[in-house]
């Protein structure tokens with residue numbers, strides 16, 4: 001689906017990722033994990049085509065990202081940014097309908113299919129009752145769910161999500177993650193997401209990519225990569241794992257009093 005070839009990411013003099021050779025297959029769900037500032041958002045923006053690589057390349061469906069016309073790219077991948085600022089008084093439904101523009105060709109107005117898909121997406125995120133509200137009046141968690149609804153309405157095979165659980169209460173974290181997992185398992189969508197909650201990441205992911213923040217990285221199937229010793233190294237904090245039924249739980253060792 002999407003692949004990095006000898007990818008290099010720099011910010012100023014800092015090398016965030018070096019020689020990143022990474023293949024994301026269709027229907028896989030990847031979590032990108034690393035400390036603050038390790039380069040997770042920078043990598044996700046690069047995968048979305050919103051930032052050029054500093055070396056190497058990103059291929060979407062075996063074609064370099066730079067060769068994709070923007071509208072065709074918007075039908076292939078949707079991107080959820082870590083934060084957003086709403087400068088204008090758009091309603092919730094207008095915000096979600098705007099995600100349908102890549103399908104409009106030369107047509108200006110949305111049609112009934114767009115409305116149906118937008119309303120379905122709002123309902124999936126349990127924000128359909130907010131359809132007529134000005135997005136600037138929403139709470140942080142409501143705004144995040146509207147942004148995820150817009151991402152769903154874009155209906156792309158590849159979803160790139162930067163901290164989708166941000167601002168969500170516990171129940172919505174679990175339901176949103178469950179929905180994303182279902183999109184992979186049952187609808188063959190491919191997901192690459194950034195997150196700090198190891199337990200949520202473990203519960204949804206088939207694979208994980210760890211970034212050290214100095215160029216080093218590790219990618220592979222979830223259970224190969226999400227091991228206590230490896231995560232402790234990448235996150236610079238001792239982590240233990242415990243089994244709870246079928247789940248593995250990650251527990252950071254408490255700071256000594």
Ligand SMILES: Nc1ncnc2c1ncn2[C@@H]1O[C@H](COP(=O)(O)OP(=O)(O)OP(=O)(O)O)[C@@H](O)[C@H]1O
Nearest residue numbers: 011012016034035036037038039040041042043082
């Ligand atoms: N435009 C910029 N100018 C200067 N430094 C930047 C810029 N964009 C990113 N950086 C720096 O690059 C590093 C990587 O940033 P990035 O947002 O990718 O980290 P991250 O792993 O997503 O972090 P977090 O977990 O805090 O969200 C950080 O140290 C950040 O301060």
